[in-house]
Every structure is written in structure tokens, then in C-alpha cells.
Amino acid sequence: MRRTPLGLIALALTVLLSGCASLQSSATGTGEVRMTDDRPVRDGGTLTVALNADPDKLDPSLAQTLVGRTVFAGMCEKLYDIDQHGTIVPQLATALPAVSADGRTVTVRVRRDARFSDGTRLDARAVAGSLLRHRDLPGSARATELAPLERVEATGPDTVRLTLKQPYVPLTGVLADRSGMVMSPAALAKYGKNFTNHPSCVGPFRFVERVGGDRIVLRKDPRYYDADRVRLDRVIYKPIPDGTVRLANLRSGDIQIGDQMTPVDVRGAQSEPKLQVFNSPSLGYQGIGLNVGNVRGLGEKPGRIDTPIARDVRVREAFALSLDRELINKVVFQGMYEPACGPVSPGSALAPGVDPARCPQRDAARARRLLAEAGVRTPVRMELKVSTTPESSRLGQVVQAMAKEAGFAVTLRPTEYATLLEETDSGAFDAFTSGWSGRLDPDGNIASFLGTRGAMNAYGLSDPRxxxxxxxxxxxxxxxxxxxIYEELTRRANAEHALVYVYRQKNYAVATKAVAGVRIYGDGLVRVTTAGYAR
Structure with a gap:
């Protein structure tokens, strides 16, 4: 019989009884997938989108955050995109890539009617230059994704030839995200790594200004090749970490879209006649990352860390066994997310068949036995970095209580999100709440995070298999x-317990009913190209 920490029972009842409405019978359809609002819109106006954190660098090569991807969706198009069905479609390319019989030569044709926001014309040389920068720029978060790329050549004004070291099946999916974003060669030459403060891409809106912690402002780009479809004059992105404050601003009309809304705030929006809820399945995961070898920072050779968690996999397994995924979902997320025990979403192009219902069950007794076998002194002390949002705080408190019963003493350290990224990238952590918005191809959820010296392997994991x-x-x-292959890879990754997968979000956004034309697909991005105020 599984034990439930007594303190959590009271907390679960408080959270679960805080609202009476059934999620599945809501008038706003919270339990149903809803990705679009196709009502016609009028010209003009400013749309304000509230984000749950301040984005990191506005440089596609260096950026790591979902909130940053949402801003890029308004100003930096990619060679390919995904549609509401999860199908890859051309964006700056004119067709899907042509691949040679041996899989090592890939040809991409590029639009000839597009200009960057600084007026520079998009061509094959600009595409080649961006791809090489993504691969080679020191600190690039795209390096692992484009590591198989041997050469890139512009073989004509609109034709790019990619030569690969070996066949690379995930390539098209990779080019449907930040690795496929093309940057103005003139802006790159002028600003270099300071491109983040002067980003110039092809997109419906162009960058105007950024005030750190307050706003990012975009304005409609008249040079955009499809400018006739763009109705809004401006889009403003405002970081508002507290979901309750985002909801209050929606009610007052100070913002028109609240991105990544928490379950408790979605429930609060259900009964609001002037608000609408968008909901799409996530391709990503959320969990807890453990530092097993990050001593020098991202992309560097893993080393030895003298902590119980880093020294002995049995200690990491004990921590994983202390967690009750189902109860976490109920207590922290009101049952509106799903337990997760692997890196690949069931909605992925190649789901590995890991059934959330068969995730490892909580077993505090076995956890304590593992700690005894490892010969560590209990309680095992560890610090867990969490972001400063109320939801992250609740998650940390629940993890803290569960782990205590298994023989751990977890100290919570709330950390502002951008700082949290910097500290975990550098290896200055024991554990942190780790998540990823997800990709269609499983490789996009795995290689950069679990491969030795992967571009986003903050855990310092190194496993030859x-x-x-x-x-x-x-x-x-x-x-x-x-x-x-991905079934075995999932089992192997789970056996290392460097990243403990805990839950899978759904993408919830709330908008005022005055706004239409919004698109929110499985990647969780708020697309505003066709958005505007309803006629």
C-alpha cells in the first residue's frame, strides 16, 4: 500500500476543492483541444501578450526558452513550420527538402520574395550563413541539432545544398524551429553577438525595443512578403510571472492574451463571459534535473561532483521513487496535466510507447532501502532551484514533503528564471525544475539534453550507450x-535518473473575446500573424 504524506492530504483537499466546476463540462471547453479562433478581424490596434517569464536572448542561436520562442514567432520565421495537425510545412522554404538516395545531400529552395526587417533581401547565402552560425557560434544552443552538418553551400540565388556527415532523419524537424531561423547577414555583420539587442529576421513584425523585465515591442513590418494578412499595428510582450496577476490584467483589459496560464487561473477564467481559453497538447515535458557531472558549464566535458546524488545512481533512483506523479498532478495542477516518465510526448511523430499509467509508482520504503544500500548519511541534503512563480513554489513544496519521507532534506531556492538558467547552465546547482516545450521528432527532446556534451545538457550526463x-x-x-530505438533510449535515460520526468503540461492560453485570429499549436507558441481585434 502506498503511503501519502499527511501534510499533502490537507494540501490536496484545499487545492482540489477550491473550484466546483467539472473541467470536462466547462462552457469554455477547457478539457477539449482548441487551437484557433477563426473569426474575421479588423485592421489596426496593439495586442499585448503576457508571458510567464522574461525571455532570454533574442538571438535564435543562443536562446533556450519557450517564452523567447513565442516572441520569435512574431518576428523570426523559419525555413519550415508546423501546422495545427503537427505536420511540417514550408515557411521561408518553398517546398520540403529534396534528399539524395544516400541521405547525405539535402537541397532546400528558398523564397525569392522576402526581405529582412532591415531591408536586406533573403537569399540562399543568408540561409547558409545562418545555418553555419547556428552550428559554430560559441555557446550556441543549436550546435547539437546541427552537428551532423558538414558543409552548407549556396548553389544558386535561391538554392541551398546541405552536405551531412551521415544521414540525419530529424533534419526537417530541426529546421522547423530555431535552427531554421534565418537572420539578416547585414545585421549579423554589424552587431555580431550583440544581435540579441538588434534582431533582424523575416517576419510579420519587426523588433522595435526591449526594456528588460518590462516589455518587448514589435511593429508591423511593411516589407513582410505576406503583409496583407497582418492586421495588427503592434504587438507588445510583457513578462508577468504571477498567473493571478496575468488573469487580473486580462479581466481589466490591460492585456489581451495570457500565455502559459496555470490550471488554477484557467479555472478562474472558465466562468468569465469576456474571456476564452485555448488548449493544445504539449510536445514537451517537465521534471527535475540533477547535477551528475556539470562542473564546467554547457558543452564542456563532464567531470566528477562529490555529492551523494552525483556519486551513486541509487541515491538518484531513491529520489525519483519518492515522487508521486499522480498526486503532484492533482495537488499542484488540479489534475489538468498528465504524469510523464519519459522525454517523448505521446503526440510526437514517433512516440516510444511509454504509457504514463505505467510510470514508476511512489515507493518511499524502497527509496530508504536504496539509500541504506548506498551507505549515505541521511537525511540526504540537496538544494532544489525553482523559479519564482507561485506554481513552481507549490511544486517545490510538494516535492520537498514527498522526498522527506524517503530520507531527503530538500532546501528550496526560488530563483528568477533568467538567473536560474544561467546558474544551471554553469553547473551551480544540485537540482532544478527542468522543462522543455518539445519537438515533433524525438531527437529534439533528447540529443541536446542527454547526449555527452549536448548543447543543453545541464546535468553533465555522459553515457556511451x-x-x-x-x-x-x-x-x-x-x-x-x-x-x-527510442523505447530503449527512454529506458536507458530513466535508468540514469539525471533528469527525472514528472509531468507533461497542456498548453493553456487565455484571451479576451475581443481578440480573434490567434493560433496556438502543439509547440505551445502563441502565433499572432493573423491575430487582431474581432470585427
């Missing part, structure tokens, strides 16, 4: 064979 499986998954074209 995981590296081998990542390479196999990238080469294998047969979907059934790839699925088997």
Missing part, C-alpha cells in the same frame, strides 16, 4: 525501427 542510441535514431529512416 545513450550517445550510441542517439546516433542510431538520427540515422534510421524506418519508423518502426526508430520507435524501438
Amino acid at each position: 545513450i550517445d550510441e542510441l542517439i546516433a542510431q535514431g538520427r540515422r534510421e529512416a524506418d519508423p518502426s525501427e526508430r520507435a524501438l
